[in-house]
Amino acid sequence: MIEVEVKAHTYLDYTRNLLEEQGARFVESEHHFDSYYNAPHRDFAHTDEALRIRSRDGKAFLTYKGKKKDSISKTREEFETPVDPESMRNILLSLGFREYGVVEKERDVYKLDDFVIALDSVEKLGEFIEVELGAESESESEIEQKSKRIFEFLNKLGIGREESIRKSYLELMMEKKG
C-alpha cells in the first residue's frame, strides 16, 4: 500500500474547530507507544527506512516504511502486521537490530471524504496535524495529484505548503536529543 502523507505543526484546538466546520467526522482517539529499531547491516538514518513496533491501546503492530518516494510529501511504501510486541522485540534484538528511539503520542483520528486526518499531541515535540490519502500506484503523476489535494485541504485550515514538515517524529525527536 502506498500512502501520501503531509505533516505540519499546528495548534490542535484551533485546527480541530476548523476541521469540524469543514464537516470532518471524528473516528477515534488512540494512544501510541512507538519503538523504533535500526538494522545491523544498514543505517536507517541514511537509507530513510523505518521499522517500528507500535503498541496501541492493547494491540501491537510491526510496521516497515520504505524510503520516501518524492521530494514534497512523505509518500512511502508501507507493510504492517499485527504482532505480540514482546516476542517481536526479542526476535528483532536476537537478529541484531537495536532500539534507538521511542515516540509516544495521543492521536485523534478524523475522516473527511477520502482524507484521513490525525491530530497528534506528541510527547516532548508538541502538536501536529497529519493528512493522508491512499494511492493505487507509485506513479509520480498520481502522487503529485494526491499531494496537491492534501495541500489544498491544508490551506483551508490555514496551513501553507511551506509549513509542511518532511521529517518523521522520530527524526524530530533525534534532533531534539542530539
Next chain:
Amino acid sequence: MIEVEVKAHTYLDYTRNLLEEQGARFVESEHHFDSYYNAPHRDFAHTDEALRIRSRDGKAFLTYKGKKKDSISKTREEFETPVDPESMRNILLSLGFREYGVVEKERDVYKLDDFVIALDSVEKLGEFIEVELGAESESESEIEQKSKRIFEFLNKLGIGREESIRKSYLELMMEKKG
C-alpha cells in the same frame, strides 16, 4: 522459552501404536507450510539460527530460533509471534532477508505427562517423531536431565539415542537439494 527437543526417523504407523499403548493422548492434526529466511548480515547456515514464517491452518507465526545450546538434543532459545504472513514476508524481503527454503508437513500432536510428541510426515523427507520438553532455565544440568528423560521415553518406542537427528528439516531438505 527454552525447549529441549529430540528428533528421529520413524515409521509413523508403528510408532503411533506404541504411543497409544503408552497412554499418549491425541491433541490435534496440523498442516504446516514453513518458509525459511536468511539474513543479509550473517548466514544462518553458519550461525545455526533460524527465522521462519509458519502458516498453520489459516493462522501464521514468525519464529526465531537461536543456535543450539548443547551437543546432544536440539535445545534452542525460541521466540514466536502471530503475524499476517504476506505482510511479514514483505517486511523481511524489504529489509534484505531472502527466502531460501520451504518445508511442508502434516503433523499429529500427542501429549503424555509433560512430553509433547509430534508425528511428522514431511514432504520429500519422510516420517519423523519429535519429542519435546519445556525447560525453566538454560542450565546444562536441567537440559541434560530433560534430554535424558526424552531418550528414555524414545527407548520405550524402540528408538535408540544413536538414531536421533540433530539436523532441522530445513537442513535435511538443503542436503537433499544440494
